[in-house]
Amino acid sequence: MKLTFLGTGAADWTDKDFVDGHEYRRWSSALIDGSLLIDPGPHIYHFAEKNGTSDMFGGIKSVIVTHSHKDHFSSETLKALSCEAGFRLYGDAACLRILKRELAEDELAKIGFTDVAPFDSFTTDDGYTITVLPSNHGTIDPLEKTHHYIIEKDGKRLFYGPDGAWLFYPAWQKMKGKHFDAMILEATVGYIPGDDRIFSHNTLPMLEIMLQTFRAQGCLDETSKVYCSHMAKTLHPAHKVLERELVPLGITPAYDGLSIEI
Numbered sequence: 048m049k050l051t052f053l054g055t056g057a058a059d060w061t062d063k064d065f066v067d068g069h070e071y072r073r074w075s076s077a078l079i080d081g082s083l084l085i086d087p088g089p090h091i092y093h094f095a096e097k098n099g100t101s102d103m104f105g106g107i108k109s110v111i112v113t114h115s116h117k118d119h120f121s122s123e124t125l126k127a128l129s130c131e132a133g134f135r136l137y138g139d140a141a142c143l144r145i146l147k148r149e150l151a152e153d154e155l156a157k158i159g160f161t162d163v164a165p166f167d168s169f170t171t172d173d174g175y176t177i178t179v180l181p182s183n184h185g186t187i188d189p190l191e192k193t194h195h196y197i198i199e200k201d202g203k204r205l206f207y208g209p210d211g212a213w214l215f216y217p218a219w220q221k222m223k224g225k226h227f228d229a230m231i232l233e234a235t236v237g238y239i240p241g242d243d244r245i246f247s248h249n250t251l252p253m254l255e256i257m258l259q260t261f262r263a264q265g266c267l268d269e270t271s272k273v274y275c276s277h278m279a280k281t282l283h284p285a286h287k288v289l290e291r292e293l294v295p296l297g298i299t300p301a302y303d304g305l306s307i308e309i
């Protein structure tokens with residue numbers, strides 16, 4: 048699997064912050080093999096425009112949604128995608144409620160939707176086996192269940208974690224005993240103490256503890272790659288500084304445009 052980070056920032060980044068290079072982060076999203084999009088957020092077309100890759104979404108066949116916060120889910124993005132690609136959308140029923148509110152009937156008809164819930168496992172038409180895990184996060188929709196994902200293809204396994212603090216015990220039970228070729232962990236809060244986002248997002252010390260356990264339990268070994276994403280603008284230093292800070296933890300901070308082979 049080849050994964051490209053389309054956005055690596057939390058929701059406090061704005062269009063006005065834009066600068067070329069690694070110091071600007073769009074809202075969190077990733078594209079695998081040009082086919083599987085994780086989180087159809089509002090910034091993905093900005094990524095394509097600035098990178099001169101306006102045709103990069105034409106091959107999308109599957110879209111999965113972690114949750115419906117505005118930095119991860121956009122009806123306008125899905126409407127635009129549906130004009131250039133035939134895809135199936137997988138997510139909590141909250142996604143469909145938003146689409147029904149915000150799109151016209153003929154626009155909605157172009158988007159095939161499958162309601163998925165924690166602990167469902169399914170295989171997409173483009174061959175990704177996806178297991179839905181519950182994440183410790185929340186939206187204004189009291190019925191919504193937010194998701195992490197395990198994504199498997201061609202004998203490789205990826206954990207995708209933005210957004211959500213820590214792991215729920217039932218999620219860990221699904222991960223325990225499995226080897227992961229890569230993990231993308233969320234690191235919204237960095238090292239800043241006292242921020243109450245810790246109850247729905249990770250700090251770097253939380254990641255350090257989790258990684259010790261993943262390694263001790265065999266989920267990660269020396270062949271595994273570990274990245275963090277979803278960094279808040281106000282809670283992290285410059286990218287170069289963060290890179291240096293994370294060397295002892297064995298974490299590579301992602302940046303917009305980073306492509307990795309899994």
Ligand SMILES: [Zn+2]
Nearest residue numbers: 057058118210
């Ligand atoms: Zn977010």
Ligand SMILES: [Zn+2]
Nearest residue numbers: 114116184210
């Ligand atoms: Zn969120």
